[in-house]
Amino acid sequence: MSKKIINDLQKNNIKLRRNLKQRHITMIAIGGSIGTGLFVASGAILTQAGPYGTLFSYSIVGLMVYFLMTSLGELAAYMPVSGSFATYGSKYVDEGFGFALSWNYWYNWAVTIAVDLVSAQLIMSFWFPKSPCWVWSIIFLTIIFLINFLSVKYFGEIEYWFSLIKITTIIIFIIVGFTIILNIIINQEFNKLQINNVQFTNGFFSIINVLMIVSFSFQGTELIGITAGESENPSKNIPNAIKKVFWRILLFYILTILIISLIIPYNDLNLLNNNIKNISISPFTLVFKNSGLLYAASIINIIILIAILSAGNSGMYASSRILYALSIDKKAHKIFSNLSKNGIPLNSLLATTFIASICFLSSMFNNKTIYIWLLNTSGMTGFIAWLGIAISHYRFRKGYIFHGKNINDLPYHSKFFPIGPIFAFILCFIIIFSQSYQIFLENKINWLKLITNYISIFIFLIIWIGYKIIKKSYFVKYKNMNFINSQTKNH
Numbered sequence: 001m002s003k004k005i006i007n008d009l010q011k012n013n014i015k016l017r018r019n020l021k022q023r024h025i026t027m028i029a030i031g032g033s034i035g036t037g038l039f040v041a042s043g044a045i046l047t048q049a050g051p052y053g054t055l056f057s058y059s060i061v062g063l064m065v066y067f068l069m070t071s072l073g074e075l076a077a078y079m080p081v082s083g084s085f086a087t088y089g090s091k092y093v094d095e096g097f098g099f100a101l102s103w104n105y106w107y108n109w110a111v112t113i114a115v116d117l118v119s120a121q122l123i124m125s126f127w128f129p130k131s132p133c134w135v136w137s138i139i140f141l142t143i144i145f146l147i148n149f150l151s152v153k154y155f156g157e158i159e160y161w162f163s164l165i166k167i168t169t170i171i172i173f174i175i176v177g178f179t180i181i182l183n184i185i186i187n188q189e190f191n192k193l194q195i196n197n198v199q200f201t202n203g204f205f206s207i208i209n210v211l212m213i214v215s216f217s218f219q220g221t222e223l224i225g226i227t228a229g230e231s232e233n234p235s236k237n238i239p240n241a242i243k244k245v246f247w248r249i250l251l252f253y254i255l256t257i258l259i260i261s262l263i264i265p266y267n268d269l270n271l272l273n274n275n276i277k278n279i280s281i282s283p284f285t286l287v288f289k290n291s292g293l294l295y296a297a298s299i300i301n302i303i304i305l306i307a308i309l310s311a312g313n314s315g316m317y318a319s320s321r322i323l324y325a326l327s328i329d330k331k332a333h334k335i336f337s338n339l340s341k342n343g344i345p346l347n348s349l350l351a352t353t354f355i356a357s358i359c360f361l362s363s364m365f366n367n368k369t370i371y372i373w374l375l376n377t378s379g380m381t382g383f384i385a386w387l388g389i390a391i392s393h394y395r396f397r398k399g400y401i402f403h404g405k406n407i408n409d410l411p412y413h414s415k416f417f418p419i420g421p422i423f424a425f426i427l428c429f430i431i432i433f434s435q436s437y438q439i440f441l442e443n444k445i446n447w448l449k450l451i452t453n454y455i456s457i458f459i460f461l462i463i464w465i466g467y468k469i470i471k472k473s474y475f476v477k478y479k480n481m482n483f484i485n486s487q488t489k490n491h
Contacts, residue, residue, distance in 0.1 A: 034166045034252060034311075038217045039304045042260060043283045047268075049210045051261035057207050057214045058257045062249040064427045065218045067420035068386050071393035072222055073242035077411035078396075080238070085222070085385065086322065087329075088392040091482075092399060094475050096467035101388040102326050104460050108381035109319035110352050112219065114359030116312035117141055123282070123304050134361065144312045145353050148320065151342040155317055162310035169303045170252050173284060177259030180287070211431045212380065217253070219382040222389065223314055239412035263287050316352060323348035380432065380456040387428045390421040399481035432457065 046054045075088050086105060090098025120140045121133040147158050260283045268286065284300050324345035326332035340346040397417050400407065407413045414420055436453040439446060451458060467473060 034307060038253065038256065039282050039284055039307050041213055041216060042257060045210045045213055046260060046266050049207055050266050053207045054257055054261055057210055058253050061211060061214045061218055062253055064424045065221055066249055067416055067424045068389050069221055069242055070414035070416055071421050072389050073238055073412050074410060074414045075393055075396060077238045081325065085389045085392055087325065088396065089388050092392050092395040092476060095471065095473040096464045099331050099467045100460050100464035101385065102322055102331065103463055104381050105385045106319045106322045108385060109315040110355040111359055113312045113315045113356035116308045120305060120308050123301055140309060140312065141353065141357060143309060144316050147313050148316045148349055149344060151344060159310060159313060162306055165303060166307050166310060170256060174255050174259060177263060177287060181262050208434045212435050215382055220311065220314055222385065223318055260287065319352040320345050320348040323351060383428050383432050384456060384460050387425060390425040394418060394421040399478045400483060402478040403483055405483060
């Protein structure tokens with residue numbers, strides 16, 4: 001990527017207006033990814049992997065995500081652009097690699113929005129079991145679009161309050177959960193991390209089967225890299241947000257899953273899983289419902305709806321900015337770089353909304369199956385994005401040192417290099433290729449099933465290779481890396 005293109009990206013990020021304040025960035029970092037993955041999909045994970053398997057899965061993926069965020073923080077603080085890690089992939093790996101990462105991430109969030117819309121249908125069925133599912137999806141999609149249509153300032157403010165509500169809910173859930181466990185509220189037996197001495201449902205390989213879905217629960221953490229392009233002071237705000245990621249992972253994910261595992265039996269028929277025809281309600285709702293607090297269950301469902309809106313809202317923001325950055329970089333049609341009077345990439349927003357609507361409309365035919373399929377597809381594309389972050393950071397740091405730069409001059413530098421990006425890369429790689437491992441154990445490989453399960457990887461490779469052939473891009477050598485004097489403190 002040339003110096004001119006990089007300067008153009010940073011110049012156009014100023015056009016996007018740096019209206020995201022530190023409190024916006026911090027709250028998005030803390031609560032931005034808390035959504036359907038934790039509130040809804042955790043039930044399916046508990047059923048498939050058992051209590052110990054669920055705790056282990058969330059812990060190992062949480063550690064990997066923390067390493068990834070320290071890597072992204074170093075990159076984003078040094079070079080804050082809305083193209084984020086896709087831009088870093090072009091600059092420090094290969095232009096075709098960055099190009100493929102961009103389209104992969106745009107598709108990832110478009111599908112994730114569809115997942116959130118389907119989740120909204122599941123939650124609304126708690127109150128309106130006979131209502132048409134698609135009506136709720138259209139209503140929530142319209143709300144998400146309007147929030148992003150207003151301005152980035154309003155987006156940041158709304159997302160701030162959305163995240164605050166989610167965080168407050170989880171804190172209350174943890175407190176109530178522990179009081180239930182300690183027998184303070186009620187006096188009844190509850191699940192003690194095992195039923196009939198079962199810790200790992202279906203054995204250790206059940207963990208492999210759910211890691212992709214677990215990753216979906218953490219997707220969105222990397223949004224702080226996207227918001228760097230519109231942050232008031234990225235060199236200060238991004239590092240501050242990164243430092244809070246670890247505690248969020250520890251408190252909001254691990255403690256929450258621990259409480260769910262303690263209170264709800266893994267074989268509870270209300271949990272969402274592939275073997276149950278009637279999709280029911282969130283584990284959060286079940287905890288309050290089982291404790292006898294029926295009104296609290298309805299309140300939790302309302303809060304889950306807010307979480308769904310928040311996750312879809314963040315997804316719409318991220319995908320529209322990625323498409324905008326592609327257009328600025330002349331890797332998508334120039335029509336997507338048009339900004340509204342409020343500084344919003346309107347055409348990029350409209351295109352993302354259209355794709356998301358197509359995805360969720362398919363759920364009208366088979367609600368449960370489509371939800372699980374979208375969940376896994378989004379998880380796969382998310383892992384590809386995380387691989388891109390790990391690779392880009394590793395090469396960035398190596399190139400930075402190769403050119404005689406001092407890492408202490410960086411606005412923020414990861415203390416876990418090179419262990420962090422290497423660990424994240426290996427685990428991402430293992431999880432991606434261990435999914436549907438049963439296909440490779442069969443006497444005759446089912447190629448249709450193989451392509452279907454790994455379609456995201458095939459699409460990514462086709463885009464990357466196609467770009468290299470057409471544009472004749474090359475793998476960037478360390479000596480050819482251009483480290484512009486772009487310390488971001490004044491941006």
